[in-house]
Amino acid sequence: MKSNYKKLRLILGDQLNIQHSWYTQKDPSVLYVLIEVRTETDYVWHHIQKACAFFAAMERFAETLDIEGHDTLYIKLDDPTNRQSFSANCDDLIKKYHIESFEYQLPDEYRLDVELKSYTVKLNIRSEACDTEHFYTTRDELGVFFEGKKGLLMETFYREMRKKHTVLMSGNEPEGEKWNFDADNRSKLPKNHNPYPPLLFSNNVQPQYERISNADIKTIGTVDPQNFYWPVDRQQSLQLLNYFTENCLLLFGTFQDAMHTDEWSIYHSRLSFSMNTKMLSPKEVVGAAIAAWEQNKKIISINQLEGFVRQILGWREYMRGIYWLKMPEFETLNYFDHQRKLPNWYWTGKTKMNCLKHSIAQSLNHAYAHHIQRLMITGNFALLAGIKPDEVDFWYLGIYIDAIQWVEITNTRGMSQYGDGGIIGSKPYTASANYIHKQSNYCDKCHYDRTKRTGEDSCPFNSLYWDFHDRHRNKLGKNIRLSMVYRLWDKMAPDIREATLLRANYCLENLDDL
Numbered sequence: 001m002k003s004n005y006k007k008l009r010l011i012l013g014d015q016l017n018i019q020h021s022w023y024t025q026k027d028p029s030v031l032y033v034l035i036e037v038r039t040e041t042d043y044v045w046h047h048i049q050k051a052c053a054f055f056a057a058m059e060r061f062a063e064t065l066d067i068e069g070h071d072t073l074y075i076k077l078d079d080p081t082n083r084q085s086f087s088a089n090c091d092d093l094i095k096k097y098h099i100e101s102f103e104y105q106l107p108d109e110y111r112l113d114v115e116l117k118s119y120t121v122k123l124n125i126r127s128e129a130c131d132t133e134h135f136y137t138t139r140d141e142l143g144v145f146f147e148g149k150k151g152l153l154m155e156t157f158y159r160e161m162r163k164k165h166t167v168l169m170s171g172n173e174p175e176g177e178k179w180n181f182d183a184d185n186r187s188k189l190p191k192n193h194n195p196y197p198p199l200l201f202s203n204n205v206q207p208q209y210e211r212i213s214n215a216d217i218k219t220i221g222t223v224d225p226q227n228f229y230w231p232v233d234r235q236q237s238l239q240l241l242n243y244f245t246e247n248c249l250l251l252f253g254t255f256q257d258a259m260h261t262d263e264w265s266i267y268h269s270r271l272s273f274s275m276n277t278k279m280l281s282p283k284e285v286v287g288a289a290i291a292a293w294e295q296n297k298k299i300i301s302i303n304q305l306e307g308f309v310r311q312i313l314g315w316r317e318y319m320r321g322i323y324w325l326k327m328p329e330f331e332t333l334n335y336f337d338h339q340r341k342l343p344n345w346y347w348t349g350k351t352k353m354n355c356l357k358h359s360i361a362q363s364l365n366h367a368y369a370h371h372i373q374r375l376m377i378t379g380n381f382a383l384l385a386g387i388k389p390d391e392v393d394f395w396y397l398g399i400y401i402d403a404i405q406w407v408e409i410t411n412t413r414g415m416s417q418y419g420d421g422g423i424i425g426s427k428p429y430t431a432s433a434n435y436i437h438k439q440s441n442y443c444d445k446c447h448y449d450r451t452k453r454t455g456e457d458s459c460p461f462n463s464l465y466w467d468f469h470d471r472h473r474n475k476l477g478k479n480i481r482l483s484m485v486y487r488l489w490d491k492m493a494p495d496i497r498e499a500t501l502l503r504a505n506y507c508l509e510n511l512d513d514l
Contacts (some may be wrong), residue, residue: 017278056165142321158314181303198265200229224321237274245292254306259440272402335421354446367401379416384464
Protein backbone atom coordinates (compact mmCIF):
# COMPACT_ATOMS: atom_id res chain seq x y z
CA MET A 1 0.00 0.00 0.00
CA LYS A 2 1.06 3.59 -0.58
CA SER A 3 1.74 5.90 2.33
CA ASN A 4 0.37 9.22 1.02
CA TYR A 5 -3.35 8.74 1.61
CA LYS A 6 -5.26 11.73 2.97
CA LYS A 7 -8.75 10.29 3.24
CA LEU A 8 -10.03 7.01 4.70
CA ARG A 9 -13.45 5.75 3.60
CA LEU A 10 -15.04 2.90 5.54
CA ILE A 11 -17.39 0.54 3.67
CA LEU A 12 -19.68 -1.68 5.74
CA GLY A 13 -20.71 -5.17 4.69
CA ASP A 14 -24.18 -4.06 3.60
CA GLN A 15 -22.90 -1.08 1.56
CA LEU A 16 -21.73 -2.85 -1.58
CA ASN A 17 -23.15 -0.24 -3.96
CA ILE A 18 -20.77 0.19 -6.87
CA GLN A 19 -23.09 2.87 -8.28
CA HIS A 20 -22.46 5.17 -5.30
CA SER A 21 -21.08 8.61 -6.12
CA TRP A 22 -17.96 7.78 -4.11
CA TYR A 23 -16.73 5.72 -7.04
CA THR A 24 -17.41 8.08 -9.94
CA GLN A 25 -13.86 9.42 -9.76
CA LYS A 26 -10.57 7.75 -8.98
CA ASP A 27 -8.66 9.62 -6.30
CA PRO A 28 -5.19 8.32 -5.36
CA SER A 29 -5.40 10.12 -2.03
CA VAL A 30 -8.39 8.02 -0.92
CA LEU A 31 -8.09 4.62 0.73
CA TYR A 32 -11.21 2.45 0.87
CA VAL A 33 -11.38 -0.18 3.61
CA LEU A 34 -13.66 -3.17 4.22
CA ILE A 35 -13.20 -5.13 7.44
CA GLU A 36 -14.38 -8.52 8.73
CA VAL A 37 -14.83 -8.10 12.49
CA ARG A 38 -16.01 -10.22 15.41
CA THR A 39 -18.37 -7.48 16.57
CA GLU A 40 -20.44 -8.29 13.44
CA THR A 41 -20.15 -12.06 13.55
CA ASP A 42 -20.96 -12.54 17.23
CA TYR A 43 -24.00 -10.42 18.15
CA VAL A 44 -26.33 -13.27 17.11
CA TRP A 45 -25.84 -16.85 15.93
CA HIS A 46 -25.72 -16.22 12.21
CA HIS A 47 -26.57 -18.87 9.66
CA ILE A 48 -23.31 -20.15 8.20
CA GLN A 49 -24.59 -19.32 4.71
CA LYS A 50 -25.29 -15.75 5.79
CA ALA A 51 -21.80 -15.31 7.24
CA CYS A 52 -20.16 -16.83 4.15
CA ALA A 53 -22.32 -14.76 1.82
CA PHE A 54 -21.47 -11.46 3.50
CA PHE A 55 -17.74 -12.15 3.58
CA ALA A 56 -17.68 -13.42 -0.01
CA ALA A 57 -19.69 -10.45 -1.29
CA MET A 58 -17.49 -8.01 0.61
CA GLU A 59 -14.36 -9.58 -0.83
CA ARG A 60 -15.74 -9.52 -4.38
CA PHE A 61 -16.65 -5.87 -3.92
CA ALA A 62 -13.13 -5.04 -2.77
CA GLU A 63 -11.78 -6.82 -5.85
CA THR A 64 -14.14 -4.83 -8.06
CA LEU A 65 -12.95 -1.56 -6.57
CA ASP A 66 -9.33 -2.61 -7.16
CA ILE A 67 -10.06 -3.50 -10.77
CA GLU A 68 -11.72 -0.13 -11.32
CA GLY A 69 -8.65 1.66 -10.03
CA HIS A 70 -9.57 2.51 -6.44
CA ASP A 71 -7.04 1.84 -3.70
CA THR A 72 -8.71 -0.70 -1.45
CA LEU A 73 -7.70 -2.49 1.72
CA TYR A 74 -9.53 -5.65 2.75
CA ILE A 75 -8.87 -6.80 6.32
CA LYS A 76 -9.82 -10.44 6.86
CA LEU A 77 -11.07 -11.99 10.05
CA ASP A 78 -7.80 -13.86 10.67
CA ASP A 79 -5.46 -11.01 9.75
CA PRO A 80 -2.99 -10.72 12.68
CA THR A 81 -3.38 -6.93 12.63
CA ASN A 82 -7.19 -7.13 12.84
CA ARG A 83 -8.33 -5.67 16.16
CA GLN A 84 -11.90 -6.96 15.63
CA SER A 85 -13.78 -3.65 15.75
CA PHE A 86 -14.32 -0.92 13.20
CA SER A 87 -13.09 1.86 15.46
CA ALA A 88 -9.89 0.11 16.59
CA ASN A 89 -8.93 -0.86 13.04
CA CYS A 90 -9.69 2.62 11.70
CA ASP A 91 -7.60 4.13 14.50
CA ASP A 92 -4.63 2.02 13.39
CA LEU A 93 -5.08 2.98 9.73
CA ILE A 94 -5.46 6.69 10.50
CA LYS A 95 -2.23 6.57 12.49
CA LYS A 96 -0.35 4.41 9.98
CA TYR A 97 -1.18 6.50 6.91
CA HIS A 98 -1.42 9.91 8.61
CA ILE A 99 -5.02 10.20 7.45
CA GLU A 100 -6.48 13.72 7.50
CA SER A 101 -10.16 12.92 6.87
CA PHE A 102 -12.49 10.00 7.75
CA GLU A 103 -15.71 9.31 5.83
CA TYR A 104 -18.42 6.69 6.07
CA GLN A 105 -21.88 6.03 4.64
CA LEU A 106 -24.82 6.19 7.04
CA PRO A 107 -25.35 2.72 8.52
CA ASP A 108 -28.77 1.09 8.27
CA GLU A 109 -28.52 -0.41 11.75
CA TYR A 110 -29.06 1.79 14.80
CA ARG A 111 -26.25 0.22 16.84
CA LEU A 112 -23.70 0.94 14.10
CA ASP A 113 -25.05 4.43 13.63
CA VAL A 114 -24.45 5.12 17.32
CA GLU A 115 -21.03 3.46 17.21
CA LEU A 116 -19.74 5.46 14.24
CA LYS A 117 -21.19 8.75 15.47
CA SER A 118 -19.46 8.21 18.81
CA TYR A 119 -16.25 7.29 17.03
CA THR A 120 -16.15 10.43 14.89
CA VAL A 121 -16.78 12.65 17.92
CA LYS A 122 -13.53 11.37 19.42
CA LEU A 123 -11.48 11.85 16.27
CA ASN A 124 -9.12 14.80 16.01
CA ILE A 125 -9.36 14.84 12.21
CA ARG A 126 -12.21 15.85 9.89
CA SER A 127 -15.08 13.40 9.49
CA GLU A 128 -18.17 13.18 7.32
CA ALA A 129 -21.16 10.86 6.95
CA CYS A 130 -23.00 10.64 3.66
CA ASP A 131 -26.12 8.90 2.37
CA THR A 132 -25.90 5.37 0.98
CA GLU A 133 -27.81 6.53 -2.13
CA HIS A 134 -29.79 3.30 -2.12
CA PHE A 135 -33.35 3.73 -0.86
CA TYR A 136 -36.29 5.56 -2.39
CA THR A 137 -36.72 7.44 0.88
CA THR A 138 -34.59 9.21 3.46
CA ARG A 139 -34.44 7.97 7.05
CA ASP A 140 -36.93 10.55 8.32
CA GLU A 141 -39.26 10.74 5.32
CA LEU A 142 -41.91 8.41 6.74
CA GLY A 143 -41.99 10.31 10.02
CA VAL A 144 -42.41 13.61 8.22
CA PHE A 145 -45.15 12.17 6.00
CA PHE A 146 -47.22 10.87 8.92
CA GLU A 147 -46.68 13.87 11.18
CA GLY A 148 -50.07 15.09 12.36
CA LYS A 149 -51.85 12.09 10.83
CA LYS A 150 -53.68 9.40 12.77
CA GLY A 151 -51.82 6.08 12.68
CA LEU A 152 -49.00 4.87 10.43
CA LEU A 153 -50.89 2.90 7.79
CA MET A 154 -48.57 1.30 5.26
CA GLU A 155 -51.13 1.49 2.45
CA THR A 156 -51.30 5.27 2.77
CA PHE A 157 -47.51 5.55 2.60
CA TYR A 158 -47.33 3.10 -0.32
CA ARG A 159 -49.77 5.15 -2.38
CA GLU A 160 -47.79 8.30 -1.68
CA MET A 161 -44.59 6.57 -2.84
CA ARG A 162 -46.31 5.40 -6.03
CA LYS A 163 -47.37 8.98 -6.79
CA LYS A 164 -44.07 10.59 -5.81
CA HIS A 165 -41.93 8.25 -7.88
CA THR A 166 -44.47 7.76 -10.70
CA VAL A 167 -44.51 3.99 -10.30
CA LEU A 168 -47.43 2.06 -11.82
CA MET A 169 -49.38 5.26 -12.38
CA SER A 170 -51.66 6.20 -15.26
CA GLY A 171 -51.76 9.94 -14.87
CA ASN A 172 -53.08 10.55 -11.36
CA GLU A 173 -54.70 7.12 -11.11
CA PRO A 174 -53.14 3.74 -10.28
CA GLU A 175 -52.39 1.40 -13.16
CA GLY A 176 -55.15 -1.18 -13.43
CA GLU A 177 -57.59 1.16 -11.63
CA LYS A 178 -56.72 -0.32 -8.23
CA TRP A 179 -53.92 0.44 -5.79
CA ASN A 180 -53.75 -3.04 -4.32
CA PHE A 181 -54.37 -6.47 -5.86
CA ASP A 182 -53.58 -8.47 -2.74
CA ALA A 183 -56.95 -10.25 -2.85
CA ASP A 184 -55.85 -11.93 -6.10
CA ASN A 185 -52.59 -13.18 -4.61
CA ARG A 186 -53.58 -15.86 -2.10
CA SER A 187 -53.65 -19.15 -4.01
CA LYS A 188 -52.00 -22.39 -2.90
CA LEU A 189 -50.05 -24.46 -5.39
CA PRO A 190 -52.36 -26.83 -7.31
CA LYS A 191 -51.53 -30.52 -7.27
CA ASN A 192 -48.89 -31.51 -9.82
CA HIS A 193 -47.97 -27.86 -10.39
CA ASN A 194 -44.20 -27.50 -10.84
CA PRO A 195 -42.81 -23.96 -10.46
CA TYR A 196 -39.71 -22.89 -12.33
CA PRO A 197 -36.65 -24.32 -10.60
CA PRO A 198 -34.69 -21.66 -8.71
CA LEU A 199 -31.58 -20.21 -10.33
CA LEU A 200 -28.64 -21.42 -8.26
CA PHE A 201 -25.04 -20.30 -8.63
CA SER A 202 -21.93 -22.35 -7.96
CA ASN A 203 -19.60 -20.17 -5.91
CA ASN A 204 -16.63 -21.39 -3.93
CA VAL A 205 -16.74 -19.84 -0.45
CA GLN A 206 -14.33 -22.33 1.09
CA PRO A 207 -11.84 -19.60 2.16
CA GLN A 208 -14.57 -17.64 3.94
CA TYR A 209 -15.98 -20.81 5.48
CA GLU A 210 -12.56 -21.78 6.84
CA ARG A 211 -11.97 -18.33 8.35
CA ILE A 212 -15.31 -18.50 10.13
CA SER A 213 -14.80 -22.09 11.30
CA ASN A 214 -11.23 -21.57 12.45
CA ALA A 215 -12.33 -18.58 14.53
CA ASP A 216 -14.83 -20.81 16.39
CA ILE A 217 -17.67 -18.46 15.56
CA LYS A 218 -21.02 -19.85 16.67
CA THR A 219 -23.19 -20.42 13.58
CA ILE A 220 -26.34 -22.35 12.69
CA GLY A 221 -27.55 -24.18 9.59
CA THR A 222 -25.68 -26.02 6.86
CA VAL A 223 -23.63 -25.02 3.82
CA ASP A 224 -21.77 -26.58 0.91
CA PRO A 225 -18.88 -24.11 0.72
CA GLN A 226 -17.67 -25.34 -2.66
CA ASN A 227 -21.10 -25.08 -4.28
CA PHE A 228 -22.59 -21.94 -2.76
CA TYR A 229 -25.70 -20.94 -4.69
CA TRP A 230 -26.45 -17.42 -3.44
CA PRO A 231 -25.27 -14.41 -5.51
CA VAL A 232 -22.10 -12.83 -4.15
CA ASP A 233 -21.58 -9.97 -6.60
CA ARG A 234 -23.52 -7.51 -8.70
CA GLN A 235 -23.22 -9.55 -11.90
CA GLN A 236 -24.83 -12.60 -10.31
CA SER A 237 -27.45 -10.41 -8.65
CA LEU A 238 -28.41 -9.00 -12.04
CA GLN A 239 -28.62 -12.54 -13.42
CA LEU A 240 -31.00 -13.47 -10.61
CA LEU A 241 -33.09 -10.36 -11.28
CA ASN A 242 -33.32 -11.19 -14.98
CA TYR A 243 -34.24 -14.79 -14.20
CA PHE A 244 -37.06 -13.60 -11.99
CA THR A 245 -38.53 -11.16 -14.50
CA GLU A 246 -38.27 -13.66 -17.37
CA ASN A 247 -39.53 -16.78 -15.58
CA CYS A 248 -41.12 -16.09 -12.20
CA LEU A 249 -42.91 -12.74 -12.36
CA LEU A 250 -45.57 -14.40 -14.50
CA LEU A 251 -47.04 -16.16 -11.44
CA PHE A 252 -45.34 -14.38 -8.56
CA GLY A 253 -48.44 -12.63 -7.25
CA THR A 254 -50.79 -15.57 -7.57
CA PHE A 255 -48.60 -17.88 -5.52
CA GLN A 256 -46.65 -15.46 -3.34
CA ASP A 257 -48.41 -16.77 -0.20
CA ALA A 258 -48.26 -20.44 -1.17
CA MET A 259 -46.21 -23.01 0.77
CA HIS A 260 -45.28 -26.55 -0.22
CA THR A 261 -43.16 -29.33 1.24
CA ASP A 262 -41.38 -29.92 -2.09
CA GLU A 263 -40.73 -26.29 -3.03
CA TRP A 264 -38.55 -23.79 -1.16
CA SER A 265 -38.38 -20.98 -3.73
CA ILE A 266 -41.63 -21.25 -5.77
CA TYR A 267 -41.91 -17.98 -7.78
CA HIS A 268 -40.12 -15.71 -5.32
CA SER A 269 -37.27 -13.53 -6.56
CA ARG A 270 -34.90 -14.24 -3.63
CA LEU A 271 -33.33 -10.84 -4.32
CA SER A 272 -33.47 -9.60 -0.73
CA PHE A 273 -29.84 -10.44 0.06
CA SER A 274 -28.65 -8.64 -3.06
CA MET A 275 -30.80 -5.65 -2.21
CA ASN A 276 -30.00 -5.52 1.50
CA THR A 277 -26.26 -5.57 0.74
CA LYS A 278 -26.96 -2.90 -1.93
CA MET A 279 -25.54 -4.91 -4.81
CA LEU A 280 -28.89 -4.07 -6.41
CA SER A 281 -30.97 -0.94 -5.86
CA PRO A 282 -34.72 -1.03 -5.26
CA LYS A 283 -35.26 1.34 -8.17
CA GLU A 284 -33.55 -0.91 -10.68
CA VAL A 285 -35.35 -3.99 -9.35
CA VAL A 286 -38.76 -2.30 -9.59
CA GLY A 287 -37.80 -0.85 -12.96
CA ALA A 288 -36.81 -4.26 -14.36
CA ALA A 289 -40.09 -5.81 -13.20
CA ILE A 290 -42.16 -3.00 -14.75
CA ALA A 291 -40.19 -3.22 -18.01
CA ALA A 292 -40.87 -6.97 -18.20
CA TRP A 293 -44.58 -6.36 -17.58
CA GLU A 294 -44.77 -3.61 -20.21
CA GLN A 295 -43.27 -5.94 -22.78
CA ASN A 296 -45.56 -8.85 -21.88
CA LYS A 297 -48.86 -7.37 -20.72
CA LYS A 298 -50.81 -10.10 -22.49
CA ILE A 299 -49.02 -12.73 -20.42
CA ILE A 300 -48.18 -11.00 -17.12
CA SER A 301 -51.27 -9.71 -15.32
CA ILE A 302 -51.14 -6.53 -13.23
CA ASN A 303 -51.69 -8.36 -9.93
CA GLN A 304 -48.39 -10.25 -10.39
CA LEU A 305 -46.46 -7.02 -10.82
CA GLU A 306 -48.24 -4.89 -8.23
CA GLY A 307 -47.71 -7.51 -5.51
CA PHE A 308 -43.98 -7.43 -6.20
CA VAL A 309 -43.74 -3.64 -6.38
CA ARG A 310 -45.68 -3.31 -3.11
CA GLN A 311 -43.14 -5.48 -1.28
CA ILE A 312 -40.28 -3.20 -2.33
CA LEU A 313 -41.58 0.33 -2.82
CA GLY A 314 -44.23 -0.11 -0.14
CA TRP A 315 -43.29 -2.57 2.58
CA ARG A 316 -39.49 -2.38 2.44
CA GLU A 317 -39.35 1.44 2.52
CA TYR A 318 -42.14 1.57 5.11
CA MET A 319 -40.34 -0.78 7.49
CA ARG A 320 -37.14 1.20 7.21
CA GLY A 321 -39.03 4.40 7.97
CA ILE A 322 -40.67 2.83 11.03
CA TYR A 323 -37.26 1.62 12.21
CA TRP A 324 -35.70 5.08 12.20
CA LEU A 325 -38.84 6.68 13.59
CA LYS A 326 -39.16 4.32 16.56
CA MET A 327 -35.65 3.15 17.47
CA PRO A 328 -34.13 2.54 19.95
CA GLU A 329 -37.32 2.07 21.99
CA PHE A 330 -38.74 -0.31 19.39
CA GLU A 331 -36.35 -3.13 20.27
CA THR A 332 -37.61 -3.13 23.87
CA LEU A 333 -41.35 -3.29 23.15
CA ASN A 334 -43.24 -6.30 24.53
CA TYR A 335 -46.94 -5.41 24.44
CA PHE A 336 -48.19 -8.75 25.75
CA ASP A 337 -45.32 -9.19 28.23
CA HIS A 338 -44.51 -12.57 26.68
CA GLN A 339 -41.68 -14.34 28.55
CA ARG A 340 -41.44 -17.96 27.37
CA LYS A 341 -38.25 -19.31 25.87
CA LEU A 342 -38.09 -20.34 22.25
CA PRO A 343 -38.64 -24.11 21.90
CA ASN A 344 -35.42 -26.03 21.22
CA TRP A 345 -36.73 -27.34 17.91
CA TYR A 346 -36.54 -23.86 16.37
CA TRP A 347 -32.81 -24.61 16.14
CA THR A 348 -33.19 -28.16 14.77
CA GLY A 349 -36.55 -28.45 13.01
CA LYS A 350 -37.25 -31.61 15.01
CA THR A 351 -40.94 -31.17 15.79
CA LYS A 352 -43.98 -33.27 15.00
CA MET A 353 -45.80 -30.22 13.58
CA ASN A 354 -45.25 -30.63 9.84
CA CYS A 355 -45.58 -26.95 8.95
CA LEU A 356 -42.93 -25.93 11.44
CA LYS A 357 -40.71 -28.90 10.68
CA HIS A 358 -40.59 -27.99 6.98
CA SER A 359 -40.36 -24.21 7.44
CA ILE A 360 -37.54 -24.49 9.97
CA ALA A 361 -35.69 -27.23 8.08
CA GLN A 362 -35.90 -25.11 4.93
CA SER A 363 -34.52 -22.14 6.85
CA LEU A 364 -31.64 -24.20 8.24
CA ASN A 365 -30.86 -25.70 4.83
CA HIS A 366 -31.22 -22.57 2.69
CA ALA A 367 -31.02 -19.58 5.08
CA TYR A 368 -34.30 -18.60 3.45
CA ALA A 369 -38.06 -18.69 3.91
CA HIS A 370 -40.57 -16.44 2.23
CA HIS A 371 -42.74 -13.91 4.05
CA ILE A 372 -45.72 -16.18 4.79
CA GLN A 373 -43.54 -18.94 6.22
CA ARG A 374 -41.91 -16.35 8.47
CA LEU A 375 -45.13 -14.55 9.42
CA MET A 376 -47.79 -17.26 9.54
CA ILE A 377 -45.81 -20.38 10.47
CA THR A 378 -42.75 -19.68 12.64
CA GLY A 379 -43.90 -16.22 13.71
CA ASN A 380 -47.52 -17.21 14.26
CA PHE A 381 -46.56 -20.10 16.51
CA ALA A 382 -44.16 -17.96 18.56
CA LEU A 383 -46.87 -15.36 19.09
CA LEU A 384 -49.56 -17.89 20.05
CA ALA A 385 -47.13 -19.60 22.43
CA GLY A 386 -46.15 -16.36 24.14
CA ILE A 387 -42.45 -16.46 23.29
CA LYS A 388 -40.39 -13.51 24.52
CA PRO A 389 -39.80 -11.13 21.57
CA ASP A 390 -36.07 -10.94 22.39
CA GLU A 391 -35.82 -14.67 21.72
CA VAL A 392 -37.77 -14.40 18.49
CA ASP A 393 -35.65 -11.48 17.26
CA PHE A 394 -32.45 -13.36 18.02
CA TRP A 395 -33.59 -16.34 15.94
CA TYR A 396 -34.86 -14.35 12.96
CA LEU A 397 -31.88 -12.01 12.88
CA GLY A 398 -29.49 -14.94 12.69
CA ILE A 399 -31.16 -17.55 10.54
CA TYR A 400 -31.99 -15.63 7.35
CA ILE A 401 -29.45 -14.53 4.78
CA ASP A 402 -31.24 -11.21 4.27
CA ALA A 403 -31.69 -10.38 7.96
CA ILE A 404 -30.35 -6.98 9.00
CA GLN A 405 -31.94 -5.38 12.04
CA TRP A 406 -33.72 -2.51 10.26
CA VAL A 407 -35.81 -4.95 8.25
CA GLU A 408 -35.84 -7.89 10.69
CA ILE A 409 -37.02 -6.30 13.92
CA THR A 410 -39.83 -4.29 12.34
CA ASN A 411 -41.21 -7.41 10.68
CA THR A 412 -40.62 -9.67 13.70
CA ARG A 413 -41.23 -7.69 16.88
CA GLY A 414 -43.70 -5.45 15.08
CA MET A 415 -45.78 -7.22 12.47
CA SER A 416 -45.22 -10.84 13.51
CA GLN A 417 -45.23 -10.64 17.32
CA TYR A 418 -47.36 -7.49 17.77
CA GLY A 419 -44.84 -6.51 20.40
CA ASP A 420 -45.31 -2.88 19.35
CA GLY A 421 -48.99 -2.95 20.34
CA GLY A 422 -50.22 -1.98 16.90
CA ILE A 423 -47.74 0.51 15.47
CA ILE A 424 -47.35 -1.57 12.31
CA GLY A 425 -50.35 -3.91 12.25
CA SER A 426 -53.92 -3.10 13.21
CA LYS A 427 -54.29 -6.55 14.79
CA PRO A 428 -52.07 -9.53 15.63
CA TYR A 429 -51.33 -11.87 12.71
CA THR A 430 -52.68 -15.07 14.18
CA ALA A 431 -54.16 -18.13 12.51
CA SER A 432 -55.21 -21.68 13.25
CA ALA A 433 -54.50 -24.78 11.18
CA ASN A 434 -57.30 -23.83 8.80
CA TYR A 435 -55.26 -20.99 7.30
CA ILE A 436 -52.15 -23.14 7.03
CA HIS A 437 -54.14 -25.80 5.19
CA LYS A 438 -55.58 -23.23 2.78
CA GLN A 439 -52.13 -21.97 1.79
CA SER A 440 -50.09 -25.18 1.80
CA ASN A 441 -49.90 -28.95 1.79
CA TYR A 442 -48.20 -28.93 5.19
CA CYS A 443 -51.19 -30.46 6.98
CA ASP A 444 -51.51 -33.47 4.62
CA LYS A 445 -49.09 -35.83 6.37
CA CYS A 446 -48.83 -34.20 9.76
CA HIS A 447 -48.70 -36.09 13.06
CA TYR A 448 -51.50 -33.80 14.25
CA ASP A 449 -55.06 -33.51 12.97
CA ARG A 450 -55.77 -30.06 11.58
CA THR A 451 -59.52 -30.51 12.10
CA LYS A 452 -59.29 -31.11 15.85
CA ARG A 453 -59.05 -28.56 18.63
CA THR A 454 -58.76 -30.93 21.58
CA GLY A 455 -57.20 -34.33 22.20
CA GLU A 456 -53.63 -35.60 22.00
CA ASP A 457 -53.63 -35.63 18.20
CA SER A 458 -55.22 -32.18 17.77
CA CYS A 459 -53.17 -29.52 16.01
CA PRO A 460 -51.54 -27.26 18.64
CA PHE A 461 -52.24 -24.20 16.49
CA ASN A 462 -55.98 -24.67 17.03
CA SER A 463 -56.09 -24.63 20.81
CA LEU A 464 -53.28 -22.08 21.10
CA TYR A 465 -55.16 -19.75 18.75
CA TRP A 466 -58.18 -19.58 21.04
CA ASP A 467 -56.08 -19.56 24.19
CA PHE A 468 -54.09 -16.57 22.90
CA HIS A 469 -57.21 -14.50 22.29
CA ASP A 470 -58.78 -15.55 25.58
CA ARG A 471 -55.57 -14.79 27.47
CA HIS A 472 -55.24 -11.29 25.99
CA ARG A 473 -58.88 -10.28 25.87
CA ASN A 474 -58.21 -7.29 28.11
CA LYS A 475 -55.92 -5.86 25.41
CA LEU A 476 -57.60 -7.16 22.25
CA GLY A 477 -61.28 -7.45 23.14
CA LYS A 478 -62.17 -3.99 21.84
CA ASN A 479 -60.26 -4.38 18.55
CA ILE A 480 -62.96 -4.13 15.90
CA ARG A 481 -61.06 -6.46 13.57
CA LEU A 482 -61.26 -9.21 16.20
CA SER A 483 -64.92 -8.79 17.09
CA MET A 484 -65.94 -11.90 15.13
CA VAL A 485 -63.23 -13.98 16.83
CA TYR A 486 -64.56 -13.10 20.27
CA ARG A 487 -68.17 -13.62 19.21
CA LEU A 488 -67.33 -17.14 18.03
CA TRP A 489 -65.43 -17.83 21.25
CA ASP A 490 -68.31 -16.64 23.38
CA LYS A 491 -70.80 -18.80 21.48
CA MET A 492 -68.88 -22.01 22.20
CA ALA A 493 -70.24 -24.26 24.91
CA PRO A 494 -68.44 -23.79 28.24
CA ASP A 495 -67.13 -27.39 28.26
CA ILE A 496 -65.66 -26.96 24.77
CA ARG A 497 -63.93 -23.73 25.80
CA GLU A 498 -62.57 -25.40 28.91
CA ALA A 499 -61.27 -28.40 26.96
CA THR A 500 -59.66 -26.09 24.41
CA LEU A 501 -57.85 -24.12 27.11
CA LEU A 502 -56.74 -27.33 28.83
CA ARG A 503 -55.25 -28.59 25.55
CA ALA A 504 -53.53 -25.24 25.04
CA ASN A 505 -52.14 -25.32 28.56
CA TYR A 506 -50.70 -28.78 27.95
CA CYS A 507 -49.05 -27.54 24.74
CA LEU A 508 -47.58 -24.51 26.50
CA GLU A 509 -46.22 -26.66 29.33
CA ASN A 510 -44.65 -29.10 26.84
CA LEU A 511 -43.47 -26.90 23.96
CA ASP A 512 -40.22 -28.77 23.45
CA ASP A 513 -42.12 -32.05 22.96
CA LEU A 514 -44.65 -30.92 20.36
